[in-house]
Amino acid sequence: MGTRxxxxxxxxxxxxxxxxxxxxxxxxPNHWDVDRRALTRSLELxxxxxxxxxxxxxxxxxxxxxxxFDRALARPEQAEAKRQIARMLRLSESADDIAAFHRxxxxxxxxxxxxxxxxPTLFEDVIKTVTSCNVAWPSTVNMNQRLCEVVGRKTGLDxxxxxxxxxxxxxxxxxxLRARCRVGYRDQRMVELGKLFAPRGKKPPELDPEWFEDPxxxxxxxxxxLIDLPGIGPYAAGNIMQLLGRYSRLAIDTETIxxxxxxxxxxxxxxxxxxKIEAHxxxxxxxxxxxxxxxxxxxxxxxxxxxETWRRDxxxxxxxxxxxx
DNA sequence: GGTAGACCTGGACGC
DNA sequence: GCGTCCAGGTCTACC
Numbered sequence: 001m002g003t004r005x006x007x008x009x010x011x012x013x014x015x016x017x018x019x020x021x022x023x024x025x026x027x028x029p030n031h032w033d034v035d036r037r038a039l040t041r042s043l044e045l046x047x048x049x050x051x052x053x054x055x056x057x058x059x060x061x062x063x064x065x066x067x068x069f070d071r072a073l074a075r076p077e078q079a080e081a082k083r084q085i086a087r088m089l090r091l092s093e094s095a096d097d098i099a100a101f102h103r104x105x106x107x108x109x110x111x112x113x114x115x116x117x118x119x120p121t122l123f124e125d126v127i128k129t130v131t132s133c134n135v136a137w138p139s140t141v142n143m144n145q146r147l148c149e150v151v152g153r154k155t156g157l158d159x160x161x162x163x164x165x166x167x168x169x170x171x172x173x174x175x176x177l178r179a180r181c182r183v184g185y186r187d188q189r190m191v192e193l194g195k196l197f198a199p200r201g202k203k204p205p206e207l208d209p210e211w212f213e214d215p216x217x218x219x220x221x222x223x224x225x226l227i228d229l230p231g232i233g234p235y236a237a238g239n240i241m242q243l244l245g246r247y248s249r250l251a252i253d254t255e256t257i258x259x260x261x262x263x264x265x266x267x268x269x270x271x272x273x274x275x276k277i278e279a280h281x282x283x284x285x286x287x288x289x290x291x292x293x294x295x296x297x298x299x300x301x302x303x304x305x306x307x308e309t310w311r312r313d314x315x316x317x318x319x320x321x322x323x324x325x
Numbered sequence: 326g327g328t329a330g331a332c333c334t335g336g337a338c339g340c
Numbered sequence: 341g342c343g344t345c346c347a348g349g350t351c352t353a354c355c
Contacts, residue, residue: 132348133350134332134347134349135333135335136334136347136348138335139334139335143334182334184333185351186332186350231349232350233350233351235350254348
């Protein structure tokens with residue numbers, strides 16, 4: 001008999017909207033079940049891997065969330081599971097926090113957009129970001145699926161292996177990552193990231209995720225530490241900043257450039273476009289990334305329908321910038 | 326500080 | 341079915 005947990009989210013929280021709000025919701029081991037309206041995935045817990053399905057039975061904003069696990073969880077594991085779920089669903093961002101964003105950018109008040117889905121751990125967010133660099137989206141989907149299947153651990157639910165832990169990634173041979181996970185030249189960088197995030201014997205990891213998450217630390221300092229990590233350049237660091245809840249800067253990639261040209265109507269050289277993009281989002285200050293992202297996301301939804309209806313293995317996998325031109 | 330080229334994968338295209 | 345070209349961000353060497 002598996003454990004069932006009840007979680008009270010912020011009063012404006014709507015599961016479908018707030019999970020299907022960032023591309024990572026279609027990356028393994030995440031799976032948004034369109035028909036059941038459930039987020040299913042695996043988690044690494046102190047006693048081993050577990051699969052979980054999260055629903056919001058009432059479908060009312062702020063309605064209680066139900067998390068059903070495929071095995072029984074002891075009290076300490078329940079606490080850890082709740083912590084990971086809260087990170088993933090951004091439950092720490094209160095209705096007041098989202099209202100503050102909507103005061104700065106009124107365009108998203110009606111839909112309630114404000115929270116961006118992320119991973120249960122910073123390590124998974126960092127690796128997912130590395131898999132999104134220098135590839136088209138379908139390759140990112142493939143890399144994450146293979147990392148889970150090849151390096152992750154099985155759970156009691158078929159098709160839901162875990163995302164690799166830092167320790168497991170650190171021990172994985174680069175040849176395995178390249179040949180079986182098809183991560184290409186990112187292989188060595190992923191192993192190095194695993195080593196940085198993994199505990200060193202009885203010592204804590206060289207990188208402390210809590211330091212990056214601590215709002216007391218300045219955005220500039222955090223950004224500089226991120227950009228020093230292997231495989232992390234300006235775009236990746238900018239993206240990890242928003243995944244850390246730091247929305248004061250953009251993460252400009254080719255998709256941003258496409259958006260600037262096709263939707264905002266800007267023209268010019270790459271450098272000129274960067275300046276125009278920065279100027280366009282400057283009025284949104286500390287919420288800059290959110291304004292950029294939901295502008296882009298609503299464009300995607302106009303093209304492909306509400307994100308809550310995107311099926312991981314068809315619509316979402318085929319989603320590429322070239323199809324949006 | 327700025328720039329060119331290598332790094333890989335997979336999709337598109339032509340034959 | 342095969343070969344070629346190209347897109348995509350980071351890193352290194354060089355100016």
